[in-house]
Amino acid sequence: MSSDSEFVQRADTAVYETEEPVLYGVADGIATLTMNRPTVNNAQNSQMTYALDDAFRRAVNDDAVKVIVLRGNGKHFSAGHDIGTPGRDINKQFDRASLWWDHTNKPGGEYLYAREQEVYLGMCRRWRELPKPTIAMVQGACIAGGLMLAWVCDLIVASDDAFFQDPVVRMGIPGVEYFAHPYELNPRIAKEFLFTGDRMSAERAYQMGMVNRLFARDALEAGTYALAAAIAKQPRMGLALTKQAINHVEDLQGKRTAMDAVFAWHHFAHSHNELLSGDKLGGYDAKAMIEANKTAAGERR
Ligand code: ZN
Numbered sequence: 660m661s662s663d664s665e666f667v668q669r670a671d672t673a674v675y676e677t678e679e680p681v682l683y684g685v686a687d688g689i690a691t692l693t694m695n696r697p698t699v700n701n702a703q704n705s706q707m708t709y710a711l712d713d714a715f716r717r718a719v720n721d722d723a724v725k726v727i728v729l730r731g732n733g734k735h736f737s738a739g740h741d742i743g744t745p746g747r748d749i750n751k752q753f754d755r756a757s758l759w760w761d762h763t764n765k766p767g768g769e770y771l772y773a774r775e776q777e778v779y780l781g782m783c784r785r786w787r788e789l790p791k792p793t794i795a796m797v798q799g800a801c802i803a804g805g806l807m808l809a810w811v812c813d814l815i816v817a818s819d820d821a822f823f824q825d826p827v828v829r830m831g832i833p834g835v836e837y838f839a840h841p842y843e844l845n846p847r848i849a850k851e852f853l854f855t856g857d858r859m860s861a862e863r864a865y866q867m868g869m870v871n872r873l874f875a876r877d878a879l880e881a882g883t884y885a886l887a888a889a890i891a892k893q894p895r896m897g898l899a900l901t902k903q904a905i906n907h908v909e910d911l912q913g914k915r916t917a918m919d920a921v922f923a924w925h926h927f928a929h930s931h932n933e934l935l936s937g938d939k940l941g942g943y944d945a946k947a948m949i950e951a952n953k954t955a956a957g958e959r960r
Contacts, residue, residue: 667764667766668763668764669750669763669764670750671748671750671751671752671763672750673704673706673745673746673747673748673750673751674745674746675706675745675746675748676696676698676699676744676745676746677695677696679695679710680694680695680696680704680706680707680710681693681694681695681707681710681711681713681714682695682732683714683717683718685718685721685723685724687888687891688723688724688725688726688888688891689724689725689726689727689728689884689887689888689891690714690717690718690721690724690726690727690728691727691728691730692711692714692715692718692727692728692729692730693730693731693732694707694711694729694730694731694732694736694737694808695732696732696744696746697731697732697733697734698733699738699741699744699746700733700734700735700737700738700799700800701731701732701733701735701736701737701738701805702737702738702739702740702741702742702743702744702746702804702945703737703739703740703741703804703805703808704741704744704746704747704748704749705748705749705751705753705778706746706748706751707741708778708782709753709754709756711729711782711786711808712756712782712785712786715727715785715786715789718789718791719789719790719791722895724791725791725792725890725891725893725895725898726791726792726793726794726887726890726891727789727791727792727793727794728793728794728796728883728884728887729793729794729795729796729808729812730795730796730883731797731798731799733799734798734799735798735799735800735801735805736795736796736797736798736799736800736801736805736808736809736821737800737801737802737804737805737808738800738802738805738945739802739803739804739805739806739835740779740803740804741945742940742943742944742945742948743944743945743946744945749774750763751763755777756777756781756782756785757776757777757781759773759776759777759781760773761773762774762777767930767933768926768929768930768933771926771929771939772926772929775836775922775925775926776922779804779807779835779836779837780836780837780918780922783807783808783810783811783836783837784811784837786808786811786812787810787811787906788906790898790899790902790903791895791898791899791902792813792814792890792898792902793811793812793813793814794812794813794814794815794816794883794886794887794890795808795809795812795814795815795816796816796817796879796880796883797809797815797816797817797818797821797823797861797870798817798818798820798821798876798879799818799820799821799822800821800822800824801817801821801822801823801824802823802824802825802826803824803825803826803827803835804835806823806824806825806835806837807835807836807837807839809823810837810839810843811837813902814871814872814886815864815869815870815871816870816871816872816873816874816879816882816883816886817861817864817865817870817872817873817874817879818861818873818874818875818876818878818879819861819862819873819874819875819876820861820876821860821861821864821870822858822859822860822861823858823859823861823864823869824856824857824858824859825840825852825853825856826856826948826951826952827856828853828854828856829856829941829943829948829951830928830932830940830941830943831928831931831932831941832925832928832929832932832940832941833853833921833924833925833928834853834921834925836922836925837918838917838918838921838922838925839914839918840852840853841917842909842912842914842917843867843869844867844869845867848867856952856955857955861873871886872886
C-alpha cells in the first residue's frame, strides 16, 4: 500500500479578522508595505504571507518605486509565524508562488516540508532577491518568523524599544526556517542567541551590526524615511547591481547552501517531534511559548 493512499484533507477552520493583512502605499519613490494584524502583533498567517508577496511584486513592477519599506502596524513589528490565532490558516490552499505542490492533503513529514519550502524558505528567498533596496523598520517585538522578515531586507532600522528573539530551540528545532543566524550575528553570539532563546535588545543588535540605525521610538519613522529618501536618489540599476553583488558574495560565503542543510535539520526536528509527541511543534502553541518565555525570564532574574 502506498502512503499516498493515506491522504487526509485537513479542515480549514481559519477565521480572518481582516481582509487587508498588508497595507500598501507609495510616496516620493518609496513604497511602504505595512503588516496589518496589530491585534495579534502581526503574526504571519498564509493570508499575510501571500499578501506580502503580492505587495512586493507590485512595488517591483512600479517604476516609480525606488525603495521599499517593510513595517508593522501597532506596538510590535511581528510576533512571528501564526501558531495560534483564529486566523491561523495552515490548512488553507493558496495559489502558490513556487512550483511546490499543495501541502494541505499530504501525509507525514511531506505536509510541513512542502508548506515551508513554499511559504517560509521560498518566499523569504524571493523577497531577499527582489532587485530594489528594502528596509525593515522594526519596533517592539521581532520574534522568530519576524526575524525572517527583517533579515530578508537589505537594511534594518530599529527603535530603542525593539528586541529580537528566536525561541524555537525550546520546541527542539534548530532556529527558524530561514537560517541566517550565523550570518546576521557572529557564530558564537548566534549560538548564545539560540541556546538561551533570550531577547536581544536593539542596542545589542546594533552593536553586532545586525541593525543599521537605531532611533528613539518617536524618531523611528522620520529616521527610516530619511534613509530611504537618500537611497532613492541613486540610479535604479546601480542599486539593483549593488544588491546582487553583495547577495552573491554572501552566497559564495555559504549562506544559501548552509540554509539548505539547516532546512533539512529543521524538518528532521519537526518529524522527530511528531514521532515523539504527535505534534510537529513539540506541543507548543503561541500561549505555551509565551508562558515558557515568562518562566525562563523569571528563572534568570
Ligand atoms: Zn518549521
